[in-house]
Amino acid sequence: MPTYEQDPKELLGEDIQQIATPDDSDFYMETPSLLSAVNPFTSDQRVQQSRQAAFRIDNSLGSFIASAPFSQFDRVDGYNPFDNDAADIKGYEDFADSFINSGSPEETLAIKHRIDQQKADREYLSEVGGAGTISSLAMGMIDPVNVAAMFIPAGAVARGGSIAETAGRFALANAAGSVASEASLQATQETRSAMESISNVAVDALVGGILGAGAQVLAGAGAREAVVNSVGNNLRGIDSHQSIGAAQVFNTTLDQEQLAGLGLANKTLSVTPAGRLAQSPSLVSRQINQQLAENNYFFAKNDEGLATFTAAETKIKQYDAMLYKQMETTRDAYQQYSKSVSASGAKRMNFVDFNEAVGMAMRRGDQSDIPEVAQAAASIRPIFESTKARMQELGILPEDVDVVTAQSYLPRIYKFDKILSDRTEFRGRIANWIQGISAKGADKAGQRIEKINAGLKNAEESAPRAEALASDIAEAEKWSGKKILLMEELDKRNKLISQEADTQARLTRIEKQLADTSSERLQARMMKESSDLKTRLDDIAQAKEELPVYQRHMELLDNPRKYRSELRRLQKRANSTTRLNASRERALKQMEPLSREEAEDAADEIVNKIIGAPSGLVPADIIPERLVGRAGFTKSRTLLIPDERIEDFLESDVNHIMESYLRQVAPEIELTVQFGRKDMGDQIRQVSEEYTRLIKEAKTPKQRAALEKQREADIRDITAMRDRLLGTYGAPQDPRSFFVRAGRVARNVNFLRLLGGMTVAAATDLMRPMMQHGLRKSLGPMASMLRNMDAVKIATKDLREMSVGLEYVLSTRTKAIADLTDPYSRRTAFERGLNWMTQKFGNWTLMNQWNSVLKSWSGMIVQSRILDAARQISSGGEIAKTELRKMAQVGINEDMLRRIGEQFGKHGEDMDGLLTGHSHLWDDRHVREIF
Structure with missing residues (x-):
């Protein structure tokens, strides 16, 4: 059995994951459809993100909002972003001018963030292709500057005027608006270069001139009538010359989407949904039908060389290649394990136990004491990582999703029957976990209470300080604009205070002289001088009281930003009382842990949701609503109990888990890719x-x-x-019910009882490829297969990369025939045994081998036919119209054939008439997907 090495980049490769958008060089980035880009109400997150980016980059109002300094930064004395060899702006040297006025590390960081945002917006608009261009145009059109420019009278059509004159006026009006807009954008964007602005102004002037000339031409009634008639013809579906490239794939009419062939024969197709939709009076229904499900119909557009849409169902089936590789890898690892055990003489576990050991290892960081188990787990891991990354890219999963219930991720699939048979144990484990979480939450709530109390104390102390500072600022602002007068008042009081010592000494001396003299006249003079000195000392005392107030005024006026920031901080802290009290109430509520009775009631509700999940799909949010807000529980209602605590109630068979996982995520991914939402x-x-x-x-x-x-x-x-x-x-609401499970068992038994001779009955299928492709095209590859078995192996390996011929391992066709594919089944030992027998029964009766050979032969015929046609087209030759029609039916138009031929010339191989493309080596991603 071959071993398939799995590279994470190949697991969701183009041969597995066909994407509807053409020529995308980024592995995971899908360029939105133009229909979605022009739809103002689209829910496509990529289009919405491109509009937000364009609003910040190409709209002067959006650019101003993105760059406006809503947050004030306190200046740090002595700070210079260019100190230490400009270490603070390392990596941003090209935008050094933007940091000249930065007054703090926080402001420098904000400027760098603004530059990063602008660069990221430009890169994203470039990556989304046409949608980015449309978003930029739309945001530019609603730019206030451009809207105002529309009212410039220079851009008017003059009746009877010359084309050149009108073109000049329009160009002038457009250029004027563009200059104003670019000036605004230059002032608010560090990453906008002068050459970009000059180029934009020139383009706007050119476009304005062209529009002006066109407007003058259409000023005549005859010209307008011709244009109106042309547009009307297009809207009514009357023939018009259009390209057949991928960009025009949606531009088809109802007649072009009509089924080819006799109407009476087509009526017989109405027994199926696809047949009914193919004949619907709705053009949209017909197009959705082709994009949704596979069909082998010919449409009228195929006669014109227009390709049928690639169906999401086709892309979903290609995930079988991932499942095939995983199963083969596990099987090969088990064979290596068996050899190692045989050599050592130890007891060997069976294949099912080995698969469960691999699953357990995948919950433990892909580690195991058994080397082969660890190797298998590590080989399978890229499938989960790649699908997770793909789902994050599409917005199905959040960007910050992380594994919290185990060391590494493994999808959680419950053993419903074990839960039913041992419900008390399962409920007890969940109740224990709930109580543990609640107890930890109560401890944390107590710690939060201490912090909240400290915050409340600070808030109480900040209120009077904020009031005093606000009063000081208000008094200081009375001197705003009168700073010179304030300085004079300060000088006056400083001078007065500086005379205090001399005045006091003179007063002491006079009072002593007054006591010693007996002259009345001299006494009167000394008493008057003493009174004056005392008055001066009173003035000095008053000046000493007033000086700090005036100094405070001066300090506040000299540093307004600093003290206003301090006032905001104090007011914010003082006003946080309400918020802190609310937090305190919540914390007090969370300080009370859940009782055992409450935990068991919640666990009972969780168990009921698990075993009673509709269609067997257990929802993510199963934590009871009443626990939200209680100790340890947040708004998230996901059951985050560690996998190891309930591992014996979880499926660990990696084959079963992988099949169930891919059956669930493949449709979700591909429907999201094809239609935006599943x-x-x-x-x-x-x-x-x-x-x-x-x-x-x-x-x-x-x-x-x-x-x-x-x-x-x-x-x-x-x-x-x-x-x-x-x-x-048609999934049952209760897959565990007796009747549903009895029906499943009956189908398995009937499969074993009645389909033993299905291989003999299917012998006539051998004629199907001959009827479909003709004797020459079908027998040619068969002759090459018989002559060269090495070539067959090479071609078969290529086909398996495209999910063709995997029946021997997956039994997909026999399961589909017998309706045995049930991703929601509850599995008892008896049911697992029947499932294993039906899986092997197809091998024992040779049906799986027959299907693999037949599909491989058909695949080689189709591959050779496409590559032969592509080789002819790429070499400048022509192919028959019937062959081109057949290529269009399978979703390949003439342009795509040419590109396929180029890739085949680089990487393909002609093995004695058997052509194989080695498509996994092709460097044209879109071509590889279509092929």
Whole structure:
């Protein structure tokens, strides 16, 4: 059995994951569709993000908002961002001018963040392709400067005027608006270069001139009538010359999406949802039908060389290659383990136990005491990591998702039957976990109470300080604009205070002289001087009291930013009392841990949600609502009990887990890629809107009633096909019920009882490739296969990379025939045994081998046929119209054939008439996906 080394970059490679958008060089980045980009109400997160980026980059108002200094930074004395060889701006030397006025490390960091945001916005707009261009144009159009420029009278069409004159006026108006807009953008963006602005002004002037010339040409009634007629013809679907490239793939009419062939024969297809939608009066329904489910129909557009859409179902099936590689890797690891055990003479575990050991290791950082188990776990890990990254890229999972219930991630699939048979034990473990979380939360709440009390004390102390500082600032602002007068008052008081010692000494001397003299006249003079000196000392005392007040005024006026920041801090702290009291109330509530009775009641509710989950899909939020806000529990309602604590109640068989995991995530990923969301809400709305228009255009009540009925039928069929891909169509509400499980057992038994001779009955399938491709095209590869078995092995390996011919391992066709694919089944030992027997039964009866060989042969025929046509087109030759029609039916147009031929010329191989492309080596990602 071959060993397949798994590279994380290949697990979701283009041969597995076909993406509808063309020519995307980034592995995970999908460029949004142009339809989504021009839809103002789109829910596509990539388009919304591109609009936000364009608003910040290409709109003067958005650029100003993004750069406006809403937060004030306290200046740090002596701070210079260019000190220490400009260490603070390392990596930002090209934008050094932006840091000249930075007064603190915080302000420098904010400027760097602003530059990083601008660079990230520009990079993102470039990555999303056409959607980024459309977003930039839209944000530029609603720029206030450009809107104002529209009212400049220079840009008016003059009746009878010359084309050159009007073009000049329009160019002038556009250039004027562009200059103003670019000036605003230059002032608010560090990363906007002068050459970029000059280029934009020149382009705006050129576009304005072209529009002006066109407007003058259309000023005549005849010209306007011709344009109106042309547009009307296009809207009515009248033939018009259009390209057949990938960019025009959605630009088809109802007639082009019509089924080819006789109408009577096509009516027989109405027994299936796909057949009904293919003949729907709604163009959108017909297009969605092709994008959703596989079909082998010919459409009228195929005759024109227009390719049929690639279905999401086709892309989902390609995940089988990942499952095949995982199972083969596990099998090979078990064979190595068996050899090692045989050599050492130790007891060997069986294959099922080995698979469970691999699953357990994957919960423990891919570590195990058994080297082969650890090796298998490490080899399988990239599948989970790649799908996780893909789902994060599409917005299905948050960017910060992390593993918190184990050392490493393994999907959690419950053993429902073990839970039912040992419910008390399972409930007890969950209750113990809930109590433990609650106790820890109560301890943390107590610690928070201490911090909150300290905060309340600070708030109480800050209130009077804030009031005093506000009063000081208000008094100081009375001197605003009169700083010179304030300085004079300060000087006056300083001079007066400086005379205090001399005045006091003179007063002491006079009072002594007054006591010694007997002359009345001299006494009178001395008493008057003594009184004057005492008055001066009183003035000095008053000056000493007033001086600090005036000094405070001066200090506040000299440092307004510092003290206003301090006032804001004090006011914020003083006003935090309400918030802190609310936090204190919550913390007090959380200080009370859950009782054992409360924990067991919550555990009972969790167990009921697990075993009673609709369709067997256990929801993420199963923590009871009443626990939210209690000690240890936040708004998240996910059951975060460590896997190891309930491991015996979880599936560990890595084969079963991987199959269930891929059956769930593959449709979710591919439907999101194809339609933006897995529920296809936008597409269903478009169908409804188109029918609303058709109903308005209907002439009779009977036609309107028929269209209303058809709308319901189309939406029902689309929903059913979507649910079939998701695996939820017709899924039982209670998979553990006796009747559901009895039916599943009966299907397994009937498969074993009645399909033993299915290989003989399927012998006529050998004629299908001949009927489909003709004797020459089908027998040619067969002859090469018989002559060169090495070539067959090479081609078969290529096909397996494309999920073709995997029946021997996966039994996909036999399971589909017998309706045995059930991702939600509860598995008892008896049911697991029956499942294993049905899996092996296809091998014992040679049905799986037959299907693998037949599909491989068909795959080689189709591959050789496509590559042969591509080789002819790329070499400048031509192929028959019927062959081009067949290529279009399988989703390949002439341009794509040419590109396939180029890749085949670089990497493909002609092995004695058997062509194989080695598509996993192709460097054109989009071509590889389509092929």
